[in-house]
Amino acid sequence: MPGPTGTATQSPESRKRPSATYVPALVLLASLFFMWGFITVINNTLLPHLKSVFDLNYTQTTLIESVWFIAYFVASIPSAKLIERVGYQKSLVIGLLTMAAGALGMVLAASIPSYGVTLVMLFIIASGITLLQVAANPYVAVIGPPETASSRLNLVQAMNSMGTWLAPMFGAYLILGRSKSGTAAAGTVLTQAERLADAHTVILPYIIVAAVLVVLALIIARFPLPAMGSATSRVAKEERKKHSLWKHRNLVFGVPAIFIYLIAEIGVANLFVSFVSRPDIGNMTSESAGWYLTLLWGGMMVGRFLGSAIMQKIPAETVLAAFSVGAFVVMLITTFTTGHVAMWALILVGFFHSIMFPTIFTLGIRGLGPLTEEGSGLLIMAIAGGALVVVQGWLADTYGLQTSFLLTAACELYVLFYAVWGSKVTEPLSMPEEDEAQAPAGMPE
Template sequence: MPAVASTRAASGAAGPGTNYRSALTLLASLFFMWGFITVINGTLLPHLRSVFELSYFQASLIESVWFIAYFFASIPSAKLIERIGYQKSLVTGLLIMAVGALGMVLAASLPSYGVTLAMLFVIASGITLLQVAANPYVAVIGPAETSSSRLNLVQAMNSAGTMLAPLFGAYLILGRSKGGTAQSGTVLTQAERLADAQSVMLPYVLVAVVLVVLAVVIARFKLPAMGSATSRAAKEDRKNHSLWRHRNLVLGVPAIFIYLIAEIGVGNLFVNFISQPQIADLTTEQAGRYLTLLWGGMMVGRFLGSAIMQKIPAETVLAAFSIGAFIVMLVTVFSTGHVAMWALISVGLFHSIMFPTIFTLGIRGLGPLTEEGSGLLIMAIAGGALVFVQGKIADVYGLQISFLLTAVCELYVLFYALWGSKPTNAVPDEAAVQAELA
């Protein structure tokens, strides 16, 4: 699994007093970019549904392919990091994403549903490589007691990307297409569908250029060493430990898996939901602009959560946010009009801290098993692939009823916060033990 050092290794890799702020700032730009690209799918899905005349199930399958990449690419990503190192792996991940973005231009020129799926898989594989390395790095680079606060702070940049992406997509994709500016239910001609397919070419060319520039910057930046010697020593320690003895990890993996079903389901079906006549009666272009508020709420929530967790335990904050998410999802399902629309928008605020907080609670107390635990938690992002289940429910029972699945997911996060996140067989933090002895 990813070659990420323990807290002690991260602290001592480049000598006492090393300032990691510049490195964390650069990593924050990666969080921004993969958040931005992931959420472009939120505007791309209703667009492709119109171009290829897809059902909700077929449209959700596009997002499923995206998250299946997390499952298949996670272990190869970890092996690549071990072979070529942390910095070269980040550069490689960005270049893989750039290749996939340019491949989307090819898919649009054909146009081809199959090539679109393949290129989205390539982009997601590049993001997986970045995720496998960057998340545990941020979690272990400072004091263990503030890891949730630190990761929530950096993840706020991810949310900044998700907040800006809908505006980018609404203007350059939906706003430049016939399907994006027409009323819901409008049937497009073959020529109009072809023109709409080609409207994604410019946005993905711009994305590819930014990714290549960012890859060049990171290649030239001197990132702190991650303590490879300590990682080799830790391999011997791992023989005396088992991942399955740590309840917070064992239950944390399904917590992330299930949470991703909720987050991605809301993001993907948001535009279709609020554009319905009984909700807000908007065009998909107009609805795409409201998606910015959903992801903007996640950014605000992560900044707030980072500050709150300086004083209140992370698991307590997670429990409160999951209760809030459950309540607003019930309002979404059982109300109509602008009440339902704003309830769905507000769930972004409550979802904000869930991924980074579950992640840091999941690796708490793992000691020499931190690398393996981190890798399993990243693999669990593949849960987003099951968004097609909500798409199927929407086709059979209605789009609004399908959000009951989201509400059920919030209940598991609450269970994890109240009981599942409590560590068992925790390995004491070595730095803390040495401080006590001193």
Template structure:
């Protein structure tokens, strides 16, 4: 539960009684953060096929780039929490944006060398900044305005995150893939050393633009009168109560952690390998630039699915909705494995729609009924995001058995989510009593 809001003078301030409208500007500013980290994260989906071409990488090396990105969530989450405790939420937001801007500028350095190793380091830096933003921004969204509308506000900023993920592929396809030889050539084209060097420089402009936006946003947030989150007086009571309780007695949480890892592995693997997959001659025979445009539909489906899923869950149980969506995801992934041509491409696009509700639904089902342990359970579920680093396993499968066959791992992940929805999370009802 979030604590009271404090003004700059240190006094407690009650949430707005007018439905939170007075906090509209602050909420809008926070929504831009969700948009930006969604946008920057999904730029990787067009950056990866670009780097594969520039550095002549295997699928294992390509997916290792995304693994490094998600490893940052594991290493940066606890230091982020410590930093927030030390300097406060607003300064942490500014710091996170500064770290991201530094990483974006570092990507320009990596392109100028060019260097695969420096690229990995700078992507780790950017992801560390995003981790700090995630840890800092969510509490703000929870406390701004009326507690009764907290879920509505969280859905709103998540929709903005989806908007960022939907627009990023078009941005990357136009400014990265569309301005490179590798991005506009047919699959299988072997680039000369001179062409690879020229292609490496195509990331300079987009990352320069990203760095400028991040710096401007950091300056705006630094000067904006955001409320300061205070400590909840009941937290000490909850701390004493937690001593006699154990997280590991809650099966929905224990099983929710590996389920979240499985979901992330499915989502990230599909997004990262989408461009390379649909570019193949026996699938859609597109250039990387053209495939990047279709990637926008994949992320757009996730945004539509979140809005639709939110409405559906007003009438149906979350676990039942999750089961239907997981079943749908499994069916379309089986179509990806068993078909070729445009049918396989559209099946892979459609999986975005079914993936849409999985992250927030798995998360809420896992922590349901935890009571005073909710805070610790939430922390474990956030750390599970680091499981996305296992995406390199799909790269290994693609190198050994072929790109299309590697999506069998995705199908297996959908089975894990389906089993959790049908059985793993149902025990939460009894524990919540």
């Protein structure tokens, strides 16, 4: 592994971009972003499938996704401790193998079939993803100058969006397309035998996913990942005592911003197929609606590539404010119109959601200096906000599916507040002198 390079001999130009040493590592990390995006979004086609197999209402259906995101809350701190104990590279391998074990468990759940076992296995998969998230997001954010951190993380997150774009095609073809519930007209009542047959369609997709995860784990185990230097690792206890996380407005309001944004993103994605397939909206089968879901995630991928380029010239918080306004407007259109107007408005929210997570994340850790590692952990824990999608499920059952999207619109307003005021840095900290001296080329000063 290459050792740290002192910053004293670097030219100003070399400090403006990541060291070439890290490019292969970033490419490999991009594959991880792709995989966890892919696996997460399989849930969007899996949920309407399970709704039919187990005859669930919206509250029970969204509870499946809530269990997924509760894993972020439960597993974030243990993940950080594991990374500290065994190191970055071994933690990535453990995370991938944990996901593979959960994917094989889904084969068991489909064979029984069992709603309870399904919940447990999805929790295990999400715990593995949490470990990857805790390690990978800060890694990408700190390599290179801090002023382009949002641009850099948006670029790598675009690979995550590519996974989310392809996953609905995979799910629509191998799950919904091979099941009676996915190809039948809306309102069709299935027999017990048909439900059992539908449950088995999940087996092949998750065997494929497990195999890919094991191969990727083997590649990472043998890959010469560069050392990160001390800038992203543990801070001396005495240095840590001098500072408080609660003095940093951008982090204090950033944690709920991530939490609230995830309610919006996951609520839209999980209820998309059910909404678009309704007779008064898209009037199509769940399989067809699953293909339209690729447009939602495709918009997110395009938005991240575009956002990454825009943020090279326009401040990240300004771009975030503009996108949050756009998201609010299209969600109002979704709520108060019908037919294809409502359908395309919901699809378009994917574009406006695109930059929100990576931009809030990088704004949240900006100026934290020696507190960056702890701040990153809190922001990753906030992904647990996706668990509150069950609230939208309850609203859909109580007041109607379309009306439930008002919750999404309210979430966009908080993101706007964060972009305009909450993201302002207070009492910025710099990297400790000993970290500056040891930081590898391209690390922020």
